[in-house]
Amino acid sequence: MPEELRWDDAEDLGLKLADMYPEQNPLEVRFTDLHKLITGLPTFVDDPSKSTEGKLEAIQMAWYEEYSERTQ
Numbered sequence: 052m053p054e055e056l057r058w059d060d061a062e063d064l065g066l067k068l069a070d071m072y073p074e075q076n077p078l079e080v081r082f083t084d085l086h087k088l089i090t091g092l093p094t095f096v097d098d099p100s101k102s103t104e105g106k107l108e109a110i111q112m113a114w115y116e117e118y119s120e121r122t123q
Contacts, residue, residue, distance in 0.1 A: 057097040058106045064089060065113025073121065077114040082107045 056064055068077070068088060080088070085107055090099045 054094060055096040056092060056094050058102055058110075061106065061109035061113045064092075064095075064110045065115075065117055067092060067094070068110070068114045069117035069121065073118075075118075077111050077118055080111065082111075085111060 053060060053063060056067065065077075071092075072088070077085075082104065086099070086102055089095055089102075089107075089110065
C-alpha cells in the first residue's frame with residue numbers, strides 16, 4: 052500500500068477503510084460521510100475538492116468487496 056493515498060487509489064483506500072471500520076457495511080455509508088472518512092485518513096494527501104461521484108463509488112465498491120470477503 053502506498054504511503055500517500057490519493058483519489059485514484061480506490062483499491063488501497065478501500066482496504067484502508069476496511070481495516071479501520073471492519074464492522075461497517077460500506078453500502079450504508081452516504082457519499083458525504085465517505086468523503087469525510089477518506090479525507091480524514093492520515094495518509095490521504097489529495098485535494099479534497101477533487102473527488103467525484105465516480106471516484107467515491109469506486110472506493111466504496113473496493114471497500115465493499117473487502118468487507119464482503121471478510122464477513123463471509
